[in-house]
Amino acid sequence: MSDNHHAPxxxxxxxxPIKNPRQLLLAVxxxxxxxxxxxxxIVQYVTSGDISANSELYSETAVxxxxxxxxxxxxxxxxxxxKSGEEVFKAQCTTCHSAGLLGAPKFGDAAAWAPRxxxxxxxxLNSAIKGKNAMTPQGGGAFDMVEIGRAVVYMANxxxxxxxxxxxxxxxxxxxxxxx
Ligand code: HEC
Numbered sequence: 001m002s003d004n005h006h007a008p009x010x011x012x013x014x015x016x017p018i019k020n021p022r023q024l025l026l027a028v029x030x031x032x033x034x035x036x037x038x039x040x041x042i043v044q045y046v047t048s049g050d051i052s053a054n055s056e057l058y059s060e061t062a063v064x065x066x067x068x069x070x071x072x073x074x075x076x077x078x079x080x081x082x083k084s085g086e087e088v089f090k091a092q093c094t095t096c097h098s099a100g101l102l103g104a105p106k107f108g109d110a111a112a113w114a115p116r117x118x119x120x121x122x123x124x125l126n127s128a129i130k131g132k133n134a135m136t137p138q139g140g141g142a143f144d145m146v147e148i149g150r151a152v153v154y155m156a157n158x159x160x161x162x163x164x165x166x167x168x169x170x171x172x173x174x175x176x177x178x179x180x
Contacts, residue, residue, distance in 0.1 A: 088141070089107070089151050092151070093155065095140075096134075096139065108158045112159070113160065117161040124156060
């Protein structure tokens with residue numbers, strides 16, 4: 001008789017801690033979701049170790065370099081930014097001097113340049129800076145005097161002159177002392 005009473009209790013004991021579908025669902029969720037969080041946590045821990053080890057990649061200058069603005073304006077135009085004679089020629093002078101427009105002496109035309117070269121570098125530079133007849137000042141450009149000088153030397157030398165290229169002002173301090 002006592003056996004008959006205990007039989008149902010024993011059956012319940014065999015089902016374990018999961019007694020209904022809701023508990024089963026919870027068990028499944030915990031069995032899959034918690035390990036995922038653990039794995040994510042481990043990965044984050046490992047990679048954060050990498051970041052501090054890669055100090056060069058994440059140094060302040062490296063990061064600033066990566067997040068700096070795209071455009072940048074440099075005022076004053078340091079001497080390092082001066083164009084070469086060839087660059088100025090290609091940017092400005094070629095318009096007239098390659099084809100001989102408006103009676104301009106052609107690039108590389110020794111016969112056209114010879115009488116002008118005889119007047120000397122200073123005279124040619126002066127014409128290039130202030131303009132001459134059909135040539136507007138600087139040929140219409142807006143260059144540094146050194147750049148215009150280089151362009152004059154570039155053109156004149158290509159037509160037989162042996163002018164020396166003007167040097168860029170060495171340093172602001174030197175320029176200031178020259179003014180005194
Ligand atoms: C708009 C056309 C034009 C452009 C651009 C131009 N030139 Fe000229 N250039 C002339 C003409 C025209 C002459 C001839 C002027 C004359 O002797 O009547 C000339 C002459 C010259 C001479 C000889 C001046 C002399 O005293 O005999 C030099 C040097 C010269 N150009 C340099 C330059 C340089 C450097 C540039 C570029 C920065 C330049 N030119 C751009 C038209 C131009």
